[in-house]
Amino acid sequence: MPIILRLYLRAVRLRKTSLLILALAFIAGSATLAYALEPSTFGTWFNALYWVLTTMATVGYGDYYAKTAAGKTFTIFLYIFGIGLLSLIIGKIVDSVAAIHRQREAGKLMYQGKDHVIVINWSKKAHYAIEEILSYSSGAGVVLIDESDKHPLPDRHEVHFVSGDPSADEVLERANLRGARAAIIFSDARIDEPALVDGKTLLIASSIERIAPDIHTTAEISQDKHIANFRHVKVNEFVLSHDAVSRLAVRSALQQGNSDIFNQLLSRQHGDDIYEIPxxxxxxxxxxAFQALLREGATLLSDRGDLTINRKLSDPIPKEARLFAVTDEATYRTISAGKR
Structure with missing residues (x-):
């Protein structure tokens, strides 16, 4: 018995690949030996292999069984070593799954998807942004990068977590930055000084531009005077911290009721939304365009950032135009498909 225990202990220490090779060799060798001992019982080598696997798995259908003393002795050997070896393999598989889960929780795994949105720096605002992204599409890929060592949303399996410094190349590579569609940089809520907050955002933005210059980048900044510091870094859009909230509060106070309109436009979860129309x-x-969209249930809003096109209805649409309209999702899909 001590010999058997020593063999098991050695098998436990084997690497997964070595253990797999050992198991395959053991199963193939056992099938060959069983067939050699009782060829009339099994008929073919494949039947012997089938018997070895059912015996090791403790299923034991009884359609094949050893009849000679040598075959029964080998069956006892298979009970002792084969079942233990299979249990060892199952244990290794369970350990591997648990290790992958631990790595996911710790943010150590590489993201393998494409066309995803990268959200940088965890905060309540980042949480709301992630929920909004997922409301657009439940299958949307979201990668969260933060310097914490634990997944902040462990129950959201749609959200892949990467732990580390967001300005580090290795961390951005783990988030598969080159395959992403967009990146959103939120201000680091753990830093109190506005200049330092925006300085870190600038560092992250410069790292993103160096690795993936074509990615659409949105950055939150604490003070608008710091936008000039980003002039050498490609950031597509800026969002001022608390600016939208302050302006919305003023509009709600001075023009009662219009905050509901902005709330609808800010979230796809409520009412109509803004869509880009081909x-x-x-x-x-x-x-x-205005009249055609109106007939289909949509209201033309702007060409890119130009909200004055309702006073330019006779102007030709330029080639570089990007038209945006307010409508619901069903109408948008109909318009996009060219249906009437």
């Missing part, structure tokens, strides 16, 4: 070949002017 320009149709038969639309010559903004008026053509």
């Amino acid at each position: 320009v149709r070949p038969d639309w010559r002017t903004y008026g053509d």
Whole structure:
């Protein structure tokens, strides 16, 4: 018995690949030996392999069984070593799954997906942003990068967590930055000094531009005077901390009721939303687009950031135009598909 225990202890210390090779060799060798001992019982080598596997798995259907003394002796050997070896393999598999889960919780795993959105720096605002992204599409890929050592949303399996410094190349590579569609940099809530907060955001943005210059980057900054510091870094859009909240509060106080409109436009979870509408070949002017969309249940809002196009309805639509309209998702899908 001590010999058997020593063999088991040695098998436990084997690497997973070595253990797998040992198991395959053991199963193939056992099937060959069983067939050699009782060829009339099994008929073919494959039947012997089937018997070895059912015996090791403790299933024991009884359709094949050893009849000779040598075959029964080998069966006892298979009970002692085969079942133990299979249990050892199952234990290794369970350990591997648990290790992967621990690595996921610790943010050590590489993200393998594409066309995802990277959210940088965990905070309540980042939490709301992630929920909003997932409301657009339940299958949307989201990667959260933060310097904490534990997944802040362990129950959200759609959210992949990467732990580490967001400005470090290795961390951004683990988030598969090159395969992402967009990155959102939130201010680090653990830093109190606005200049230091924006300085860290600038460092992260410069790292993103160096690795993936074509990615659409949105950055939150604490003070608008710091935007000039980003002039050498490609950031597509800036969001001022608390700026939107302050302006919305003023509008709610001075123009009662319009905050509901902004709340709807800020979240796809409530009411209509803003969608980019593909320009149709038969639309010559903004008026053509406006009237066509109105008939289909949508309201033309802007061309890129230009909200004055309702006063330019006779103007031709430029080639570089990007039209945005307010509508619901069903109408948007119908318009996008070119259906009437």
